[in-house]
Amino acid sequence: MLNPVLRLLALIGVPERWRRVLAEILLTIALVLIIWVALHLWLSRHDSRVIAADRAAGDVAALNTTLAADRAAGAEKDQRDRAFDNEQSRLQEKADAAADNRASPLDALFNELH
Numbered sequence: 001m002l003n004p005v006l007r008l009l010a011l012i013g014v015p016e017r018w019r020r021v022l023a024e025i026l027l028t029i030a031l032v033l034i035i036w037v038a039l040h041l042w043l044s045r046h047d048s049r050v051i052a053a054d055r056a057a058g059d060v061a062a063l064n065t066t067l068a069a070d071r072a073a074g075a076e077k078d079q080r081d082r083a084f085d086n087e088q089s090r091l092q093e094k095a096d097a098a099a100d101n102r103a104s105p106l107d108a109l110f111n112e113l114h
Helices: 002-012 016-100 105-111
Strands: none
Touching: 002 016
């Protein structure tokens, strides 16, 4: 790796006594730059993965909260629906009992309002 740099420095016109030192300095700077770029690329990629994982965890938490709220709302709705159905059944039974007694079904319903 040193020979191509030495030839390039000779073509540029660097004196022979400085070529080897300058070539080693240039190669060291190049190596440090390559390591620095590789490290920054790795850190950038790593950071983006960490951020994506954090966002995914946040999304999962939000979805779990939403799912729990939806389940609770569904359970409340089911409870209201059962209560409504029970009340409708009770009212129908009263209306049927009133019809069996040859009374108006409305009388049976309205009598409990008083």
